[in-house]
Amino acid sequence: MRRSLYTPEHDAFRSAFRALLDREAVPNVDKWEQAGTVDRDFITTAAESGFLGFEFDPEYGGLGISDFRYNAVMTEEVVRSGMAGDTFSMQNDIIVPYLRDLTTDEQKQRWLPKFTRGECVTALAMTEPGAGSDLASIRTSAVRDGDDLIVNGTKTFITSGATCDLAIVLVRTGERDGRGTSFVVVEAGTPGFERGRPMHKIGRKAQDTAELVFTDCRVPAANIIGEPGRGFGSAIANLPRERLSIAVSGVASAAHVLDLALDHVRSRVAFGAPLADLQSVRMAIAEMHTDIQVLQHYVDGCVEALGRGDLTADDAAGAKYKATDLQWDVVDRCLQLFGGYGYMEEYPIARIWRDARIQRIYGGANEVMKDLVGRAVVTR
Numbered sequence: 619m620r621r622s623l624y625t626p627e628h629d630a631f632r633s634a635f636r637a638l639l640d641r642e643a644v645p646n647v648d649k650w651e652q653a654g655t656v657d658r659d660f661i662t663t664a665a666e667s668g669f670l671g672f673e674f675d676p677e678y679g680g681l682g683i684s685d686f687r688y689n690a691v692m693t694e695e696v697v698r699s700g701m702a703g704d705t706f707s708m709q710n711d712i713i714v715p716y717l718r719d720l721t722t723d724e725q726k727q728r729w730l731p732k733f734t735r736g737e738c739v740t741a742l743a744m745t746e747p748g749a750g751s752d753l754a755s756i757r758t759s760a761v762r763d764g765d766d767l768i769v770n771g772t773k774t775f776i777t778s779g780a781t782c783d784l785a786i787v788l789v790r791t792g793e794r795d796g797r798g799t800s801f802v803v804v805e806a807g808t809p810g811f812e813r814g815r816p817m818h819k820i821g822r823k824a825q826d827t828a829e830l831v832f833t834d835c836r837v838p839a840a841n842i843i844g845e846p847g848r849g850f851g852s853a854i855a856n857l858p859r860e861r862l863s864i865a866v867s868g869v870a871s872a873a874h875v876l877d878l879a880l881d882h883v884r885s886r887v888a889f890g891a892p893l894a895d896l897q898s899v900r901m902a903i904a905e906m907h908t909d910i911q912v913l914q915h916y917v918d919g920c921v922e923a924l925g926r927g928d929l930t931a932d933d934a935a936g937a938k939y940k941a942t943d944l945q946w947d948v949v950d951r952c953l954q955l956f957g958g959y960g961y962m963e964e965y966p967i968a969r970i971w972r973d974a975r976i977q978r979i980y981g982g983a984n985e986v987m988k989d990l991v992g993r994a995v996v997t998r
C-alpha cells in the first residue's frame with residue numbers, strides 16, 4: 619500500500635541524503651564498526667550539506683525547517699545504508715528539541731552554530747548506574763556555589779559519551795523540597811568531567827557508548843537550560859519524540875530486512891526449487907509483510923500527529939514498543955530464512971540482528987512503555 623506521508627520535497631531530500639550516505643558512509647561501515655565510532659569528517663561533511671540541526675533558525679546555521687518527516691526520511695535512509703551509527707537520530711531527533719526549546723538566545727549563540735557545523739557532537743545523559751527506567755531516582759547532584767554549580771555523580775550507557783563535545787546532563791538541583799531536577803550543559807574539557815572508555819556492546823558497534831563521571835565539576839549556572847527545578851518535566855515533554863524516532867527506525871529496519879530475505883528466498887534453492895516456493899516460507903513472508911504494512915501506517919500517523927503538535931505520550935510509547943517488538947520478530951525470522959549464512963558476519967542480516975536488540979530496551983524499556991499505555995487507557 620502506498621504511503622501518503624511524504625511530498626515530492628521529502629523525496630528530493632531523500633535522494634540527496636541517500637547520495638551522501640552512498641558516497642561517504644556505505645564504503646566506511648566496516649571501518650567505523652572496528653573503530654567504534656563514525657569519522658568526525660563524515661559528521662562535518664553531512665553538516666556542510668545541511669543535514670544537522672536543520673530545525674534551528676538560519677541565524678544559527680539551520681534551515682528553519684521544523685517538519686519531523688525530514689527526520690523520518692533520514693532515519694529510513696540510515697537504516698537502508700547499513701550504517702549503525704546513531705549520529706543523526708541522536709543529534710537531530712533527540713538533542714535538537716532540548717537546544718532549540720530550552721535555551722536562551724545567549725546559549726543558542728554559544729552552541730547552535732557549532733552544532734550545525736558538525737563541530738559539536740552532543741550527548742544526552744540521564745541514565746545512572748542506579749537509575750534507568752526509574753529516572754526520578756537520579757542522584758547526580760548540582761549544588762549552587764556563587765555563579766557556578768558543583769556537579770557530582772555518574773551517568774552510564776551514554777550514547778556519544780566518549781566523543782561528545784557537550785553533554786546535556788540531568789542533575790538534581792533540589793528545588794521543590796529536594797525533588798527538583800535540571801538540565802545542565804557540561805562542555806568537554808571542563809575540569810572534573812571524565813569519560814570512561816567506550817563500553818563493549820553486543821551491537822551498534824559504530825556508535826560509542828560511555829560512562830560519564832563528574833567529580834566536583836564546576837559548571838557556570840548560566841549553563842542550565844530550561845527552567846531550574848523542572849528538568850524531569852522537560853524530559854517527559856521530549857520523550858515522545860525520542861520514542862517516535864526509535865519507532866520509525868524499527869519499522870524501517872523490519873521492512874529493509876524483509877527485502878533482504880526476499881532476495882534470498884527467491885534465489886536460494888533447496889529440494890530442487892527456490893525457498894520461496896515453499897508454502898510455509900510464503901506464509902511467513904505474508905505475516906511479516908502485512909504486520910509491517912499495518913504498523914507503518916500507525917507510525918506514519920504518529921509522525922503526522924507530532925507535526926500537528928498532538929502526539930500523545932501513550933501513542934508514542936505504543937509506537938515505540940510495537941515497532942521494536944515487530945522489528946525484533948521480523949529480523950529474527952528473516953535471519954532464520956538465511957539459514958547458516960544468516961549467522962555469518964559477511965551477511966548484513968547478522969549485524970542487523972545484533973543491532974536490533976537494544977531497540978526494545980533504550981528510550982524506555984518496552985515493558986515500561988506498555989505500563990504507560992495501559993495507565994493512560996484505563997484512566998481515560
Ligand SMILES: Cc1cc2nc3c(=O)[nH]c(=O)nc-3n(C[C@H](O)[C@H](O)[C@H](O)COP(=O)(O)OP(=O)(O)OC[C@H]3O[C@@H](n4cnc5c(N)ncnc54)[C@H](O)[C@@H]3O)c2cc1C
Nearest residue numbers: 742743744745749750751775776777979980981982983985
Ligand atoms: C546502547 C545504549 C545506549 C543508551 N543511550 C543512552 C543515552 O544516550 N542517554 C541515557 O540517558 N541513557 C541511555 N541508555 C540507557 C537506557 O535508556 C536504559 O538502559 C533503559 O532506560 C533501561 O534502564 P536500565 O538499563 O537501568 O534497566 P532497569 O531500569 O534496571 O530495568 C531492567 C528491566 O526491568 C524491567 N522493568 C523496569 N521497569 C519496569 C516497569 N516499570 N514495569 C515493568 N518492567 C520493568 C524491563 O524489562 C527492563 O528492561 C542507553 C542504553 C544502551 C544499552
